[in-house]
Amino acid sequence: MTDPTEHYFTDNPAASEAERRELRTTLAGRDVTVTTAGGVFSPGGADKATSILLDVVPEPPAEGDLLDLGCGWGPIALTLAMRSPAATVWAVDVTERALDLTRRNAAALGLDNVRAVRPEEVPEETPFAAIWSNPPIRVGKAVVHDIMRTWLPRLAKGADAHLVVGKNLGADTLAAWITAELDLPVVRVASRKGFRILRVERP
Ligand SMILES: C[S@@+](CC[C@H](N)C(=O)[O-])C[C@H]1O[C@@H](n2cnc3c(N)ncnc32)[C@H](O)[C@@H]1O
Numbered sequence: 001m002t003d004p005t006e007h008y009f010t011d012n013p014a015a016s017e018a019e020r021r022e023l024r025t026t027l028a029g030r031d032v033t034v035t036t037a038g039g040v041f042s043p044g045g046a047d048k049a050t051s052i053l054l055d056v057v058p059e060p061p062a063e064g065d066l067l068d069l070g071c072g073w074g075p076i077a078l079t080l081a082m083r084s085p086a087a088t089v090w091a092v093d094v095t096e097r098a099l100d101l102t103r104r105n106a107a108a109l110g111l112d113n114v115r116a117v118r119p120e121e122v123p124e125e126t127p128f129a130a131i132w133s134n135p136p137i138r139v140g141k142a143v144v145h146d147i148m149r150t151w152l153p154r155l156a157k158g159a160d161a162h163l164v165v166g167k168n169l170g171a172d173t174l175a176a177w178i179t180a181e182l183d184l185p186v187v188r189v190a191s192r193k194g195f196r197i198l199r200v201e202r203p
Pocket of ligand 1: 002041042046050068070071072073074075076092093094095098119131134136137139147
């Protein structure tokens with residue numbers, strides 16, 4: 001995250017019509033109109049870290065279940081869904097405001113392969129063919145570790161996750177923790193403008 005004042009209110013309700021606004025942006029090489037609102041992460045357009053992630057990631061798997069962990073208004077999930085129309089994209093967040101915006105954006109773009117749901121609504125047996133995330137680092141180490149412990153072991157065998165994390169927000173420490181605690185290899189695939197892109201592999 002780039003806004004140090006950002007907080008997540010898990011009871012943040014869906015934005016009203018008056019609160020919603022439309023903006024033009026480019027996702028997956030397509031000029032699109034999306035809806036955002038105050039009270040979600042980076043409502044003015046894709047955040048710098050998210051843009052770096054989307055620039056660096058490889059083509060996602062064409063099929064299977066893909067996960068955007070912490071979807072906000074949906075830039076990562078929408079990109080996955082546009083690039084992999086035959087895949088199912090799980091867009092997970094803890095705020096109703098984020099989930100509602102992601103659902104609206106997916107519907108407006110004709111993407112019927114996006115499931116924007118709370119974490120507990122993702123079927124537990126679903127193995128992910130890929131995870132892409134700009135994770136909520138500022139929630140604190142203990143919660144971040146819980147989130148990583150919950151989702152990364154759910155990668156399918158041979159699949160990987162790409163995470164963008166600020167260097168000054170502990171990207172290298174998190175990478176070392178993932179390998180030590182979850183026994184998953186982590187490769188630093190890029191370092192740009194103060195952000196690391198970490199690839200977590202499931203052998
Ligand atoms: C850094 S923002 C990224 C949002 C969006 N993916 C983007 O790139 O603009 C992290 C998101 O994680 C969500 N979040 C916070 N705690 C979470 C949790 N325990 N599980 C899933 N998402 C969470 C926040 O509500 C926020 O939308």
